[in-house]
Amino acid sequence: MLDLKLIGRKLTELRQSQELTQDDIADKLYVTHQAVSRWETGKTLPTIDNFLMLIKIYKTSIEDILCLDEPLVVGDKEFFLDEHDRAFSIHEVALRRTKALTLADLVPKLTTEERLYALRLMTQNQIPTDDTLWPRLSLTERIWLLRQWRDKGYTLDIEKIRYMLTPAETKIIREVYHENRKNVAISRQRRTK
Amino acid sequence: MKIVKMLPFLDKEELSELLDSLIKGELKEENIRISALLPFLEKEQISHLFERAVAGEANIRPAAILPFLDEDDYEGIIDSLVENEPETLSLEELLPFLSEANIKKVFRLFLEKEKKQE
Numbered sequence: 001m002l003d004l005k006l007i008g009r010k011l012t013e014l015r016q017s018q019e020l021t022q023d024d025i026a027d028k029l030y031v032t033h034q035a036v037s038r039w040e041t042g043k044t045l046p047t048i049d050n051f052l053m054l055i056k057i058y059k060t061s062i063e064d065i066l067c068l069d070e071p072l073v074v075g076d077k078e079f080f081l082d083e084h085d086r087a088f089s090i091h092e093v094a095l096r097r098t099k100a101l102t103l104a105d106l107v108p109k110l111t112t113e114e115r116l117y118a119l120r121l122m123t124q125n126q127i128p129t130d131d132t133l134w135p136r137l138s139l140t141e142r143i144w145l146l147r148q149w150r151d152k153g154y155t156l157d158i159e160k161i162r163y164m165l166t167p168a169e170t171k172i173i174r175e176v177y178h179e180n181r182k183n184v185a186i187s188r189q190r191r192t193k
Numbered sequence: 194m195k196i197v198k199m200l201p202f203l204d205k206e207e208l209s210e211l212l213d214s215l216i217k218g219e220l221k222e223e224n225i226r227i228s229a230l231l232p233f234l235e236k237e238q239i240s241h242l243f244e245r246a247v248a249g250e251a252n253i254r255p256a257a258i259l260p261f262l263d264e265d266d267y268e269g270i271i272d273s274l275v276e277n278e279p280e281t282l283s284l285e286e287l288l289p290f291l292s293e294a295n296i297k298k299v300f301r302l303f304l305e306k307e308k309k310q311e
Binding site for chain 1: 198200201202228229231232233260261283284285288289290291293296297299300303304307
């Protein structure tokens with residue numbers, strides 16, 4: 001994924017290294033200086049043809065201008081979401097691309113939709129839920145995760161979170177264990193016959 | 194009870210029914226927004242919704258669905274966007290979600306298209 005804020009900082013750095021102003025770039029690309037400002041603050045991306053023009057002006061490469069090879073840097077955890085693009089941050093943290101920050105650190109600052117997006121990324125990629133995340137999730141999110149475990153084969157370490165489960169959550173687990181025991185008993189009976 | 198609270202408990206068929214009702218406008222947006230359904234939908238339901246959104250037939254911006262698509266979905270979208278960009282979605286909106294290989298593919302296809310036009 002692309003980090004729009006990081007790209008914005010790179011665009012500023014490249015422009016300043018050539019001693020150009022935002023107006024100079026705007027004139028060369030036939031865009032407004034507000035558009036250049038939005039690119040440099042990571043609010044939007046230039047169009048592909050403007051990217052190609054910028055690569056020529058700054059005498060650089062696609063990899064450099066899009067910061068493709070740059071590692072994810074976590075400075076102050078508190079300001080991580082301000083320093084990086086939100087979608088990018090959620091993606092990288094949910095997929096554990098950094099050890100400096102976990103989803104449990106991020107979750108309280110996310111919207112309901114962002115939190116569910118993060119959980120979906122985790123379950124799809126079989127990223128385990130740790131016991132620091134579980135208490136920070138809402139009941140809806142926890143039930144959803146348990147259903148992913150029950151129906152979709154998501155690996156959840158039940159023993160680690162068992163002591164935090166509500167009666168409704170415990171019921172889901174009991175049903176699964178009961179069903180498993182029944183299946184084992186049936187297959188044993190078949191084998192003895 | 195709000196429908197949103199029930200979403201984690203609905204199965205695939207029930208979600209499909211709900212999605213269809215929202216696309217057809219049978220349910221009011223104040224009760225539930227399509228975007229609230231996204232984390233709960235299956236891959237094929239998301240792809241179907243995305244196609245309807247690009248065609249302007251669903252009350253959601255295609256860009257809002259992009260985070261929920263898979264890498265193989267993006268590849269198909271890149272080809273069709275480079276060929277003919279619809280009014281509802283631009284290549285620049287897709288770029289942040291692509292892998293490095295797909296980003297390079299976009300630039301390569303774009304350059305090839307430019308050369309053909311020249």
